[in-house]
Amino acid sequence: xxxxxxxxxxxxxxxFFGTTLLIFAMVHLLPGDPVLAMFGDKGADPATLAAKRHExxxxxxxxxxxxxxxxxxxxxxxxxxxxxxxxxxxEVLGDAFPITLQLAVLAFAIxxxxxIGLGIxxxxxxxxxxxxxxLIFTLLIISIPVFVLGxxxxxxxxxxxxxxxxNVSTEPVLSEMLAPAIVLGGLSLAYVARLTRTxxxxxxxxxxxxxxxxxxxxxxxxxxxxxxRNSMIPVVTFLGTDIGALMGGAVVTEFxxxxxxxxxxxxxxxxxxxxxxLVGLVTIxxxxxxxxxxxxxxxxxxLDPRIRYA
Amino acid sequence: xxxxDKTAAVPAPRGxxxxxxxxxxxxxxxxxxxxxxxxxKAVNGVNYSVDAGETLxxxxxxxxxxxVTAQAIMGILDMPxxxxxxxxxxxxxxxxxxxxxxxxxxxxxxxxxxxxxxALSSLNPVLTVGYQLGEMFRVHHGMSKKDATVxxxxxxxxxxxxxxxxxxxxxxxxxxxxxRQRIMIAMALALEPDLxxxxxxxxxxxxxxxxxxxxxxxxxxxxxxxxxxLITHDLGVVADVADKIAVMYAGRIVEQAPVHELYKRPAxxxxxxxxxxxxxxxQKGQELYAxxxxxxxxxxxxxxxxxxxxxxxxxxxxxTEIPALVPVTEQNGADLPGRKSAxxxxxxxxHG
Numbered sequence: 001x002x003x004x005x006x007x008x009x010x011x012x013x014x015x016f017f018g019t020t021l022l023i024f025a026m027v028h029l030l031p032g033d034p035v036l037a038m039f040g041d042k043g044a045d046p047a048t049l050a051a052k053r054h055e056x057x058x059x060x061x062x063x064x065x066x067x068x069x070x071x072x073x074x075x076x077x078x079x080x081x082x083x084x085x086x087x088x089x090x091e092v093l094g095d096a097f098p099i100t101l102q103l104a105v106l107a108f109a110i111x112x113x114x115x116i117g118l119g120i121x122x123x124x125x126x127x128x129x130x131x132x133x134x135l136i137f138t139l140l141i142i143s144i145p146v147f148v149l150g151x152x153x154x155x156x157x158x159x160x161x162x163x164x165x166x167n168v169s170t171e172p173v174l175s176e177m178l179a180p181a182i183v184l185g186g187l188s189l190a191y192v193a194r195l196t197r198t199x200x201x202x203x204x205x206x207x208x209x210x211x212x213x214x215x216x217x218x219x220x221x222x223x224x225x226x227x228x229r230n231s232m233i234p235v236v237t238f239l240g241t242d243i244g245a246l247m248g249g250a251v252v253t254e255f256x257x258x259x260x261x262x263x264x265x266x267x268x269x270x271x272x273x274x275x276x277x278l279v280g281l282v283t284i285x286x287x288x289x290x291x292x293x294x295x296x297x298x299x300x301x302x303l304d305p306r307i308r309y310a
Numbered sequence: 311x312x313x314x315d316k317t318a319a320v321p322a323p324r325g326x327x328x329x330x331x332x333x334x335x336x337x338x339x340x341x342x343x344x345x346x347x348x349x350x351k352a353v354n355g356v357n358y359s360v361d362a363g364e365t366l367x368x369x370x371x372x373x374x375x376x377x378v379t380a381q382a383i384m385g386i387l388d389m390p391x392x393x394x395x396x397x398x399x400x401x402x403x404x405x406x407x408x409x410x411x412x413x414x415x416x417x418x419x420x421x422x423x424x425x426x427x428x429a430l431s432s433l434n435p436v437l438t439v440g441y442q443l444g445e446m447f448r449v450h451h452g453m454s455k456k457d458a459t460v461x462x463x464x465x466x467x468x469x470x471x472x473x474x475x476x477x478x479x480x481x482x483x484x485x486x487x488x489x490r491q492r493i494m495i496a497m498a499l500a501l502e503p504d505l506x507x508x509x510x511x512x513x514x515x516x517x518x519x520x521x522x523x524x525x526x527x528x529x530x531x532x533x534x535x536x537x538x539x540l541i542t543h544d545l546g547v548v549a550d551v552a553d554k555i556a557v558m559y560a561g562r563i564v565e566q567a568p569v570h571e572l573y574k575r576p577a578x579x580x581x582x583x584x585x586x587x588x589x590x591x592x593q594k595g596q597e598l599y600a601x602x603x604x605x606x607x608x609x610x611x612x613x614x615x616x617x618x619x620x621x622x623x624x625x626x627x628x629x630t631e632i633p634a635l636v637p638v639t640e641q642n643g644a645d646l647p648g649r650k651s652a653x654x655x656x657x658x659x660x661h662g
Contacts, residue, residue, distance in 0.1 A: 206431065207426065207428060207431040207432040208431065208432055208433055208434040208435070210386055210426070210432070211424075211426060211432045211433065211434070211497075212434070213386050213418070214384050214386050214418055214419065214423070214424045214426075215418065215419040215423075215445065215446060215449075215497065216415050216416060216417070216418035216419030216420055216446075216449070216450060217415075217419075217445065217449055218415065218449070221449065225437075226434050226437070229434070229436045229437065230434070230435070230436055233436075303436065304435075304436055305435070305436060305438075305481040305483075306435060306436075306481070306483050
């Protein structure tokens with residue numbers, strides 16, 4: 001177990017360098033110039049631009065920029081500064097992350113409760129009316145793109161019914177986050193429901209289920225303990241990777257509801273060609289993702305004793 | 311995760327103590343499966359009975375209905391598609407088919423227990439064996455988790471699993487095949503039931519382990535004076551432990567007999583075929599007999615005697631009339647207690 005964790009942590013090192021290099025390269029391949037963008041439509045004289053570039057180190061060859069960037073990151077935990085207003089990326093993320101976390105936790109709770117709930121209903125009534133209704137519902141959600149779903153919910157509940165404010169305020173409270181969380185968690189909810197349903201329906205026919213019934217256990221114990229423990233294994237895997245994805249913010253959802261979370265900051269940085277901000281942000285998110293997936297893999301072994309890490 | 315349901319307040323079966331008949335009696339049991347292709351008649355009027363301390367072996371090929379009958383007794387048939395259109399299953403004189411689901415649940419595991427064929431897939435892979443054994447005591451007797459674990463260790467000792475105390479928190483996949491089957495047996499024995507149904511308990515095991523497991527089962531049966539229904543297609547296993555045998559074919563009992571009589575003088579061509587297809591040392595080098603053909607499709611059972619297309623003795627009457635299960639007698643008409651055959655030509659078969 002300890003060795004496995006150590007190995008996984010070591011594996012993160014090449015992943016870390018790989019992702020940073022990739023993102024760095026991609027950002028620099030994009031057309032556009034962050035310094036030029038800073039001055040907007042007014043523009044500036046070439047000398048000022050060159051001076052600014054030199055100050056930011058943007059006049060050096062790109063491989064040097066990458067090495068300097070990595071050096072600062074590893075030695076000083078400096079993930080770079082925003083070009084536009086000179087704030088450290090960690091500070092920007094510090095502002096955005098709690099909001100994203102709020103949204104992610106809410107979305108995750110929704111997909112957990114309703115996804116697994118619908119999955120259980122469908123799985124236990126496989127092939128019958130309830131199962132088919134859930135199938136249609138989940139198919140519908142899976143096939144609607146998230147920006148369409150987001151706008152529909154915003155139109156109906158904010159503009160037509162007036163139940164919610166169209167935009168989330170800068171200091172959001174949990175109730176404001178409900179509509180975006182539903183939009184964000186909707187797709188995963190559908191996947192979780194289908195995964196749970198399939199897993200349950202399959203395990204219902206397992207030999208050990210017959211044994212559990214033959215032991216004279218009450219139905220809710222047969223289902224609640226014997227069936228659920230086995231059926232949740234694939235669902236937990238999916239939920240685990242989904243946590244990582246949710247932490248990374250939701251560019252589209254945050255944009256629709258005007259939420260200033262991680263997704264919003266990323267979108268902003270892309271449009272301003274802010275390479276260092278973007279690389280710093282994504283690097284931190286990659287680390288979050290890697291750590292959550294490691295935790296999920298460890299949880300997996302708890303759920304399924306046949307899996308042993310050595 | 312710990313929904314524990316205490317059913318400690320279960321009364322003894324009503325009128326159970328003064329019941330004098332057999333422990334379990336199956337009367338004219340029919341089971342059908344309604345499938346897309348039609349109705350498969352898996353069991354067609356089976357009758358048998360088991361007394362306390364008695365072992366009944368039910369013999370037959372795959373699809374002969376022997377397991378389905380057992381599942382009907384346990385009440386673990388999938389219904390639907392399964393259906394029991396008629397018949398009675400009397401446990402201590404009470405028809406279990408007329409009981410409520412809750413009443414039946416309280417009998418399952420506590421009064422009638424079942425041992426399944428493949429212990430690896432029949433034990434829950436994600437729960438420790440101690441948990442699965444202890445569950446019997448926790449659910450049926452309302453014991454605490456700690457006490458139940460102590461009981462589980464006792465049970466594992468009982469079925470001779472070495473180092474039981476250390477292994478109680480192991481998972482099924484960490485045991486060998488023979489040990490797993492012992493755990494299945496321990497689970498069935500946990501509450502000292504009156505009747506145990508063992509559905510091919512040794513099929514998945516190698517021969518030496520088979521013998522050990524059967525010996526253990528027979529020993530424990532003696533100790534607790536339990537009735538045992540042993541379902542198998544292995545005639546070798548049966549000879550040592552069974553008191554009487556019922557041979558099934560296409561959902562019917564075709565022959566019933568005390569165990570040694572059946573081996574000496576089979577009264578049905580199917581039984582004879584089965585016996586002749588056992589490899590024997592004194593016939594080394596000769597071709598082994600095999601019953602020709604395949605077991606019938608249960609959606610389309612042949613008319614008359616279901617065995618007629620494969621039977622060397624089949625005549626016109628076999629293709630039209632279903633033979634009844636009739637008592638078998640000696641040539642001079644003397645009674646052969648416990649012997650019955652469902653063959654138009656039983657006389658020729660047993661005496662010929």
